[in-house]
Amino acid sequence: MDPNETPQCRRNLEALQAKAAEKRREKEAAPVPVIHIGSATCGIAAGALDTRQAFQEALAERGIEARIHTVGCVGHCYAEPVVIIDHPDSGFPPIFYHEVTPGKARMLVKLFLEQGDPRFEHIYGATIENDMIPWVQEFPRFSMEHRLVMDRCGRIDPEDIFEYLDDGGYAALAAALETEPSDIVAEIGAAGLRGRGGAGFPTAKKWSFAAATDGEKFVICNADEGDPGAYMDRTILESNPHQVLEGLAICAYAVGASRAMVYVRAEYPLAVRIVTRAIEQARSEGILGESVLGSGFRLDMEVFQGSGAFVCGEETALIRSMEGFRGMPVHRPPYPVEAGLFGRPTVINNVKTLASVPPILENGAEAYRSVGTADSPGTAIFSVVGDVVHPGLVEIPMGTTLRTLIYDVCGGIAKKKSFRAVQIGGPSGGCLPESFLDTPIDFDSLIEAGAMMGSGGMVVMSEDSCVVNVCRYFLEFTQKESCGRCTFCRIGTRHMLEILNRLTCGEAVEEDLERLENLAHDIREGSLCGLGKTAPNPVLTSLRYFREEYEAHVREGRCPGMMCRPLIAYYIELDKCARGCDACVGCCPTDAVFTTSTRKKGIDLELCVKCGECMVACPPEYDAVRKISPAHLAPVVERSPKRDKEAKDKA
Amino acid sequence: MTVTLTVDGKALQAEAGSNLLEVCLENGITVPNLCHLPGLEPPPAACRLCFVELEGIDAPVTSCTVPVSDGMVVHTDTDRVRRLQRSALRFLLSVHDVDCKNCHANHHCALQDLARFLKVGLKPRGLSIILKEPEVDDDHPFIRHYPNRCVLCERCLRTCHDRHGHSPLALSGRGFDTVIRCFADTPEDAQPCQSCAACVDVCPVGALVLKTG
Numbered sequence: 001m002d003p004n005e006t007p008q009c010r011r012n013l014e015a016l017q018a019k020a021a022e023k024r025r026e027k028e029a030a031p032v033p034v035i036h037i038g039s040a041t042c043g044i045a046a047g048a049l050d051t052r053q054a055f056q057e058a059l060a061e062r063g064i065e066a067r068i069h070t071v072g073c074v075g076h077c078y079a080e081p082v083v084i085i086d087h088p089d090s091g092f093p094p095i096f097y098h099e100v101t102p103g104k105a106r107m108l109v110k111l112f113l114e115q116g117d118p119r120f121e122h123i124y125g126a127t128i129e130n131d132m133i134p135w136v137q138e139f140p141r142f143s144m145e146h147r148l149v150m151d152r153c154g155r156i157d158p159e160d161i162f163e164y165l166d167d168g169g170y171a172a173l174a175a176a177l178e179t180e181p182s183d184i185v186a187e188i189g190a191a192g193l194r195g196r197g198g199a200g201f202p203t204a205k206k207w208s209f210a211a212a213t214d215g216e217k218f219v220i221c222n223a224d225e226g227d228p229g230a231y232m233d234r235t236i237l238e239s240n241p242h243q244v245l246e247g248l249a250i251c252a253y254a255v256g257a258s259r260a261m262v263y264v265r266a267e268y269p270l271a272v273r274i275v276t277r278a279i280e281q282a283r284s285e286g287i288l289g290e291s292v293l294g295s296g297f298r299l300d301m302e303v304f305q306g307s308g309a310f311v312c313g314e315e316t317a318l319i320r321s322m323e324g325f326r327g328m329p330v331h332r333p334p335y336p337v338e339a340g341l342f343g344r345p346t347v348i349n350n351v352k353t354l355a356s357v358p359p360i361l362e363n364g365a366e367a368y369r370s371v372g373t374a375d376s377p378g379t380a381i382f383s384v385v386g387d388v389v390h391p392g393l394v395e396i397p398m399g400t401t402l403r404t405l406i407y408d409v410c411g412g413i414a415k416k417k418s419f420r421a422v423q424i425g426g427p428s429g430g431c432l433p434e435s436f437l438d439t440p441i442d443f444d445s446l447i448e449a450g451a452m453m454g455s456g457g458m459v460v461m462s463e464d465s466c467v468v469n470v471c472r473y474f475l476e477f478t479q480k481e482s483c484g485r486c487t488f489c490r491i492g493t494r495h496m497l498e499i500l501n502r503l504t505c506g507e508a509v510e511e512d513l514e515r516l517e518n519l520a521h522d523i524r525e526g527s528l529c530g531l532g533k534t535a536p537n538p539v540l541t542s543l544r545y546f547r548e549e550y551e552a553h554v555r556e557g558r559c560p561g562m563m564c565r566p567l568i569a570y571y572i573e574l575d576k577c578a579r580g581c582d583a584c585v586g587c588c589p590t591d592a593v594f595t596t597s598t599r600k601k602g603i604d605l606e607l608c609v610k611c612g613e614c615m616v617a618c619p620p621e622y623d624a625v626r627k628i629s630p631a632h633l634a635p636v637v638e639r640s641p642k643r644d645k646e647a648k649d650k651a
Numbered sequence: 652m653t654v655t656l657t658v659d660g661k662a663l664q665a666e667a668g669s670n671l672l673e674v675c676l677e678n679g680i681t682v683p684n685l686c687h688l689p690g691l692e693p694p695p696a697a698c699r700l701c702f703v704e705l706e707g708i709d710a711p712v713t714s715c716t717v718p719v720s721d722g723m724v725v726h727t728d729t730d731r732v733r734r735l736q737r738s739a740l741r742f743l744l745s746v747h748d749v750d751c752k753n754c755h756a757n758h759h760c761a762l763q764d765l766a767r768f769l770k771v772g773l774k775p776r777g778l779s780i781i782l783k784e785p786e787v788d789d790d791h792p793f794i795r796h797y798p799n800r801c802v803l804c805e806r807c808l809r810t811c812h813d814r815h816g817h818s819p820l821a822l823s824g825r826g827f828d829t830v831i832r833c834f835a836d837t838p839e840d841a842q843p844c845q846s847c848a849a850c851v852d853v854c855p856v857g858a859l860v861l862k863t864g
Contacts, residue, residue, distance in 0.1 A: 309825070326822055331696040331716040484803065484822060484829025487699045491742035494827045495778055515777055522738040525710055525731075526699050 009293040013174040016285055020166035033066040033087035033113055038080065038154055040073035040238040041270050042231070046080035047101065054102035055083075058109035066113060072239020074154030075393030076141070077385075082154075083108075084127060090116045093126040096136055140408045141390050146371060146397045148379045149355045153239035158274050161281040164242040170287060172358035176250045177295040184254040185211060188357065190365035192377040197222060197313075197350035198425065198454045199530075200376070200443035206347055209337040210255040213345040217257040220341070220348045221248050223264040223271070224318060226310035227426030228477060229385045230457030233351040235393055236381075237264065237271040240355070241278035247354030249292065249299055250361065255347055258298045263318055266305040276303050310481035313455075314529050315340075315348045317483065328483040329529035350455070352381055372398030376442035380456065387414045387462035396441070403437040406460055417462035420561065421546065425454025427474040428534030430541030431467055450541040452534070466561030467546045468553055471538045472500040478535040489532030492523040496539060503550065504564040506557040506630075513550055517543055557630040565610045568627050569634035572601050572614075576624035584614035584625065595643040602637030654721035659728060665719045670694075672701050672714040675727065682727050683736050683765050685743075685855055686804035687715045691813055695805050699739045700765070702732045711735055733769065740765050741775040747856075748782055748799035749773045756857025762802070783830065791833045793844050794851060794859055798830045801858035807831060807850035814849055831858075 035055055039048045052068060059066050074082055079098030085108065086094040095118055097108065104122060111117045118133075125136035136142045147153075156163040164170070176184050189204030210217055221244060225233040237244060244262070252260045262279075264272050279301050282288045292299050304322055311317045312327040319341050321327035340346025356378060360368045369377045376398040382405070385391045389411030396405060402422060406412065413419050423431045430451030432439070439449050446453055461470065479493040499516045502508040520536035520543070527533045543550060552558045559567040572584070572593075577600040584601055585593045592607035593614060601624075603614070615625040628634050652667045658680055665674040673689055675682045685698035694715040702711040706724035711732050714725075726732070743762065751757045751773070766773055774780075788796040803822070808831065811818035819840060823832040835841035844850075851859045 328822075330693065331713070480826045482826040484824065484826055485695060485697045485805075487697070487739045487742050487802075490803070490827055490829060491746055492738070494781065495742070495745065498779055498781075511777075519738075522735060526702070526735045526739060528696055528699065 009174045009177045009295045012286060012294045013170060016162075016165050016170070016287075020162035023162045024166050027067065030065070030067075031088070033085060033089070034069050035066055036069045036071050036084040036086070036154075038073050038082040039070045040158075040235055041268070042073055042077055042235065043081050044270070046099075048081040050102045051081045051083065051100050051105045054105035055109060058106040059113075062109060062114055064109060064113050066109075070157055070159070071155060072153050072158045073235045073393070075150060075235065075395075076390070077392035078390045079124065079392075085112060085118075087113060087118075090118065092118050093128045093130040093133060095133060096124045096127055097122055098124040141411065144400075144404065144409045145395050146379050147395050148359050148368075148371065149243070149352055149381060150236065150240075150393065150395045151359075152243065153236065156240065158239050158241055159277055161242060161278065161285060161287075164240070168362070169242055169358075170246055170293075172361040173246050173249050173253075173287070174293055176253055176361055177293060177297060181211060181254045181256060184250060184361070187365050188254075188360060191360045191368040192365075192375075193353065193356055193360060193368070194376060194378075194443060195350060196352035196356070196381070196453075196456070198428065198452060200453060203349065203353055206337055206349070207251065207255050209335075210257075210345045210347045213338075216259075216344050217255055218341045218344060218346040219248060219252045219255060219257045219260045220318070220322075220346060221260070221262040221351060221354055222313065222315065222318060222348050223262060223268075223275075223351045224306045224313040225268075225351075225455060226265065226308070226313055226481070227428075227455055227457040228474070229459050230383050230426055230455050232381045232383050232393060232456050234268050234271050235383075236351050236355055237262075237268070238274050241271075241275045242282070243355045243358055244351055245275075245278055245282055245288075245301065247357035248301065248349075249288065250357050251347060251349060251354060252299050253292070253297055255345075257347070258300065260299060260301045261304050261322070262301070263304045263306055263312075263322065265308050265312075267308045272303060272305055279303065309483070310477070311483045311529070311531050314531055316529065318348065319346065326483075328485050329531070331528060352456070373440065373442045375444055380441055380453070382441075382456045382458045384410050384458045384460060386458075386460040387417060387465070388412065388460045389414050398442045399440045401438050401440055402432070405441065405458075406437070410460070413460070413462045415462070417464060419460070420463050420465055421461045421467050421470075421542075423459040423461065423470060423474070423538065424451040424457075425537075426457040427478045428452060428530070428537055429454045429457070430537050431471065431545065432541065433545040436545075450537070450544060452537070461561075464561055464563070466504075466559050466563035467542045467549050468500065468559070469504050469561070469563045471542050472497070472504055474538045475500055475535065478531060482531065482535075483529075486526075486528035486532060488523045488526040489528065489535065492519055492526075493532070493535050495519055496523070496536065500539070503553045504559075505566045506553065506564070508554045510554055513543070513547075513554065557632075559629045562627045562629050564629075567631060568610060568629040569605055569631035570603050570608060570610060570612070570614060571605075571626055571628060571634040571637070572603055573624045573626055574598070574600050574602075574637070576622050577601050578619075578622050578624075581619065581622065583617040583619060587613040587617040589613065594639050595647065596637055597640035597643060599643075602639065604639065605631075605634060654719060654723075656719055656721070656723040656725060658725040667720060668718045670715060671703070671717040671719050671723075671725065674719055675703075675714060675725070680727055681768060682714055683740070683768060684715065685761055685765075685802055686806060688806055688809060688853065691809050695809070698743075698802065698804050700736050702735045703727045704729050704732055737769050737771050740769055740771050741778060743802050744771070744773060744775045745778040746781055746783070746799070747802070748786070748797070754800065754857050755860060756800075756854075760857060761855035781827075783828070788830075788832070791835065791844070791862075792838050792841050793862055794833070794848065795862050796831060796833070797858045797860070800856050801831055802856055803829060803831065804855060805831075806853040806855065807859055810849050810853045811847075814847065815843070819844075820850060 126133040
């Protein structure tokens, strides 16, 4: 690069930063309280828009001046909708409120903003250290996280490029444009960054392959996140899109591509809107376009909306779908870095990989390596869902054990149940038992254990879950989402699903387990693409670690987790049932609950559809409804013809 | 450039970079295959039958996707290879309407040949038979399609595409429900098919049949 040109990028960035600072000062000129509302898809689903409206109405009603600041997601799903109120005049630090319903919002406006009472009983914590309110960083859910990629998520307005610029954003890009592309690849290599899409391929290696080629090239951000229960990519795109775009721009510069695409599934409408807007803003501020930050490097960026086929997350299928064909994987090699989109070298990186790039260049490879393990440096982002107390997005250093993640960060198993299994890596991952809880979370250890990092979905299951049923669920998913091209994936997974269906219905025979295992091995070895090769993983790992559960289903017709409906029955313990309480009767959708001769309740197993409503409805002081497996063990309670007649007359 | 490779202990000469499956077939070495069509690159590698083992590579690979290189040592008849081939064939047969005597492809059907070669019964044991609905797709004015005979080798649509640059044939549906469909909306759209019918000729199993009369 021309040495005379180098200061230009920095000068342009400084001008943008000055503009950003000016905008911030304008906003801060009026010293009014600021209400930060987490409004990513997850927040909106929990009611953040209603909360926001309630704030607006209450503020208008009471004539209070306050600024509502829309931010992305902080990752604390259990606490949504999350609101942080920064009210300096009250003398309190910024306060984090959780589960802020519209009612709570109106109450906070009245009592906190108007009268200065922060309502201690509703406070979750303070966002800075102080001596009045516990600091959230004192809670393990916050302190044990290490936010490198998600640092700005939930802090800045994702739809305002200047907030990102004001927070130090695009500095890494400006600095990168002053360095040789090969030095950037070397720096990423020194940091040891591995692809966060699942396989953990060294990012620098991929980039250097593409950099070594000539002619037109493409870089693509793969945001076709489709794992059930995984939503990291969506959250990052919705909360801090510019960090991803910055990473993508750096990648494009490093490999010498002048066109970049963000492949987002159309099922993420908010992410599509936010990213599209972010690209427009970056273009209008000269960060993208003919001359990126005045460096002379040309980069166009666009959003491509995927139609939601899970298999399109596989890179060759993704390319096919972008070319306008049916999204079906093709054989690799050639890999996309050799011949990808329209036959040109193409680098495809996951959202999290790209979002890791700016922090690496900003703080240096050494700093990045200081987090995580030697072979898997940096942080891992998981969406921990299922039976944990504090589900949500968690960014932890690589090498943290599963036990720390589940029990310390996420608060352990909900409802004081015991742990049964953790499914890591979604439908391609594996199911691990308690004995693996001390496994460190990194690419290699998880593969060794039989699971995989995958894209970062983690489903924690308590004793009330059935591993067989969960595997059936995942296989049903992959089976449906198979592209239909190759024999093993298209037909083989269907046969596996048939066996799993038989198992969960109690119709399987002893040989089915061996058949299942053989099918799984063949599909893993014979399939064309990653989807097929990994589809049997949940079954293979659970057969290895939870074989006794499979055997219980086959031999005893018993479901240890009491989830497989054909294998369970509900009954009412007569000793506990209260005379005259009709809670279960009212909620039964099939009138299966009847009154016995002693005016207690019984369940007609013929009529019962095993929905479990009665168990929920039974008041905790009686706690009389029980589940049992196998179903035939349920005690038989005789119907009373007299009571039946009475009930009929009443009706 | 000509290179030398060894297949099942036999030294063969071939052009560097040529297709391993074709090289084997040309030299009289039987490698089961369904979806391969000489000259139509790249192969879809869909049927998963042409597995071979290469020395130095851990798992069996599909020979249709391997370019030949010098010194390559190939084994086509190992337990691992045969196991995968048998599984693939059994899978295909488990969704196949085995009604040979009423099928016009009887005696020149690729599945029959493969079953004989791999010593697999036409009714796969241990697997349930799953057939699709409807049994016959009669929408096309000239060609009848039997989804339960189809092995989804994509030969028909690739040939059609190759001949005409575009094709009314396409894969439709997802997963197990994937089928070949003809998207010719009007009889005029389907008119060229009357004189071509190349898809019918390349079908290895008689899933596409010309309507007569």
